[in-house]
Amino acid sequence: MTPRYAAAALCVAILFALALAACNQQAPPAPTPARGNGWLTGAPDQATKDERLERYLRGFDQPMWEVGERYEHVEQALRDGNWPLAAYHWEKIQATIKGGLMKRPKRQxxxxxxxxxxxxxxxxxxxxxxxxKRIGPAFARAKGACMACHAAEQVPFINDQPLFREPLPLPLPVSNDAR
Ligand code: HEC
Incomplete structure (x- = not known):
């Protein structure tokens, strides 16, 4: 190889190396994609996020839905003589209503x-x-209290449905251990 060719080959090699190095440059890292569809993680700011959460969690109707569901379970547990299960749902009903009042303090x-x-x-x-003998009358009073609040809160139509219409068969069983 003549020195001229050697120099030319060296130049080509250097250019090739430079081009390769340029290609190897890391692209800037892509922004971390939002999880899910990003309705919260992709919200532009905290206020928008709060607003979306509030809208999604709704008002008093959503906890009341849970209260109605658990109320049915209380009633069934009473029919079954399962007092601890009735007490369990009754306590969750209180917690759920208190949670609802945090959202809608005017109902407090x-x-x-x-x-x-x-x-x-x-x-x-x-x-x-x-x-x-105590549980039956106490349940009747509590049911009346649910219904009284619906009337007082201007939603009396809530009371006109099977949930509140069906009477609890009395006397209640002595206990589920008796069976
Ligand atoms: C603060 C008084 C209050 C008390 C106490 C209360 N409720 Fe309600 N309830 C409401 C209001 C107000 C609504 C309608 C909510 C709305 O429109 O946002 C409602 C709605 C409901 C609904 C319909 C929910 C739905 O959208 O599917 C049910 C079922 C219900 N209540 C059951 C009960 C039961 C059972 C109790 C007692 C264990 C009870 N409520 C106690 C005020 C009350």
């Missing part, structure tokens, strides 16, 4: 005046006593 006055005091406590204590 009626909730406390009509339901969360004696009617709720009365059934809770009766369930703890495991005495069916």
């Amino acid at each position: 006055a009626n909730a406390e005046a009509l339901f969360l005091g004696e009617p709720w406590n009365g059934l809770h204590e009766a369930l703890e006593s495991q005495d069916p």
